[in-house]
Amino acid sequence: MVYSVGDMYKEYRNSDLSRKSQEVGIIFDVMVTGVTGAGKSTTLNTIFSKEVSKVGKGVEPETMETESFRLNDSFRLWDSPGLGDGVAKDKEHSKKIVDLLYKDYDSNGQSYGFIDLVLVIIEGSNRDMGTTYKLLNDVIVPNFQKERVFVAINQADMAMKGRYWCYDSNSPKFELKQYLEEQASSIQRRVKEATGVDIIRPIYYSAEHNYNIEKLMDLFIDYMPKEKRTLVYV
Ligand SMILES: Nc1nc2c(ncn2[C@@H]2O[C@H](COP(=O)(O)OP(=O)(O)OP(=O)(O)O)[C@@H](O)[C@H]2O)c(=O)[nH]1
Ligand SMILES: [Mg+2]
Known part of the structure; x- marks a missing residue:
């Protein structure tokens, strides 16, 4: 993949982001998670433009x-290993994710969690949601x-096996857009049924094609x- 020159998202709504992080008094930390191959690392690379x-x-x-990358003074993103590569690896990776969820810092005698928000990435073409539910039910929610x-759908370009993606406008054609809209509703409903988590309607984007990344940034901001985040030990 070729990255364009400049830091496209470093300055994106920077005043909003900076104001909000100053109000809370922290740099925001988002952990990006999801099954292996969903495109977590690609998403980070596109946001960082390198x-x-x-x-x-x-x-x-x-x-x-797990590894962190600072976008600017207000915002840091954490990449993490994906689940779905066998029982032993899943166990190892789950532990690393859970460790990160409990990573803490002290402020005025109180202990707080580093991670402020979790983004679960799902592949647009992914029909088997089993590993994602497992990640939510066994690792994140407890x-x-x-x-x-939050949940977002990546690889929007591949959602209908690569059909109906318009390379000229770098966006989905009508049929694909409709499919992605349905996919978003269906994932929202299925996540609720399978995990009890009431997520907001997922946005869809393509990390590879740099499509709708602004929507992803808007979601964070x-x-x-x-x-x-107060730490609760269970
Ligand atoms: N077509 C398309 N391919 C994508 C997109 N995002 C990622 N990919 C491809 O998907 C594959 C996996 O991407 P990664 O970013 O390594 O996925 P990951 O979630 O970090 O995977 P692990 O590190 O193994 O957990 C690579 O071949 C990417 O080029 C996308 O939006 N569209
Ligand atoms: Mg990765």
Whole structure:
């Protein structure tokens, strides 16, 4: 993938982001998670307009550790290893994710969690949601506040097996757009049924094609919690 010159999203709504983070008194931290190959690392690379995290080339999972990247003074993103590569690896990766969810800092004698918000990325073409539900049910929800969990659909370009993606306008054609809208409603409903989590309607984007990344940034900025995250041990 070729990155265009300049830092496209570094300055995106920077005054909103900076005001909000100053109100809470922290730099916002978002953990990006999802099954292996969903495009977590690609999403980070597109937001940073450069390769900060290695993208998988084959069927092997790529990211093995949690790692943070600072976009600007107000915002930091964390990449994490994906689930869905066998029981042993899932266990190892789940532990790393849970460790990050409990990573803490002290402020005025209180302990707070580093991670303010979790973004679960789902592949647009993904019909088997099993591993995503497992990630939500077994790893995220028991260790993190539900209302801070968001879902987004990546690989919008591939959602109908690559058909109806318009390369000229770099956006979905009517048929694909309709499909993605339905997909968003269906995922919202299915996540509720399978995990009990009431997510807001997922946005869809393409990390590879740099499509709707503004929507993703808007999601972070608009829904960033107004309070630090108190740690609750279960
Ligand atoms: N067509 C298309 N391919 C994408 C998109 N996003 C990611 N990919 C491809 O999907 C594959 C996996 O991407 P990664 O970013 O490595 O996925 P990951 O979620 O970080 O995977 P792990 O690190 O293994 O957990 C790569 O071949 C990417 O080029 C997208 O929006 N569209
Ligand atoms: Mg990765």
